[in-house]
Amino acid sequence: MKNVEATFDEARDGFQPVAEGTYPAHCSSFGVNDWKNSKIFNLEFTIADEAQSLIVSKMRSSGNGGFIQEVDGDGVPVTISALYMVGKKFKNNGVWLTPKPAKGESWKNRRYKEFFEALGVDFPSEGGQVSLAEVEEHDVLGLPCLVNIKQQTFKNKEGEERTAMKVSSVFPWADGKKLSADELSSDVPF
Amino acid sequence: MGKITLTEAESLVKKGVLSKTAFSKMQKDGLVGTRKRGEKRYIKTAENTWVSPQFYFQGLNNKTESEEMKTLRNAVNDVIKKHTVTRQPSK
16 A cells, blocks of 8 residues: 555544534625516525634534534533634525515515615615615625524425525624625636 | 524624624614523433423513513523433433
């Protein structure tokens, strides 16, 4: 056997499941689809460098397809640095906009308003009435926010149950800095 | 839209991700939980499976807990602690 310089340490280099929690992030991708009289906004968020200072729960396989909190010999939960989370991308659940809601159905746009306001979009308002506008890519790309990542269960086309880690909520990150298009694409290898 | 737990928000401040000013504003805007959750407790059923007791005030709906409610919560927590363990059931 010939020696090589490479090493592999399971603790350092092994697969580390994503821990649910709240992380600083930037909006890094934007998409919108039409569905009947509504629009669905699908965004992607990239975990920011600042997350590396956070300490999160260390997860391990539960043996049945899921993940559970790692505990030490005394039953105390094990924690690790969130450095491994930096740069990971997570999609949100689609946010719906109904541009022309029927009378009495304006409530349908509540989540749209709250989601994008939390992201830093400033909708004009007058006398307590907010005028919603259709958000475009340049309005949100690079905006900083705090994202709450949670495991979600869904059924695929074959009807099999699957899980995915998704952004369930977005909160303002007042101290975060907006990233430029160049900074957002800095991980592209060309 | 939900809330960030108080523990998570305090951790973000401690690690320098969130300033105290931003944290205060989030609290004012109702985006941060108001109390810390205790460590989850477990007790075994007659069939030897683990369950976790829960105590809450049904119908609270964002109202503030009174001092008597806090006293009751503390008393219930003491009873729960007496009969349960913190060890994770998966271990």
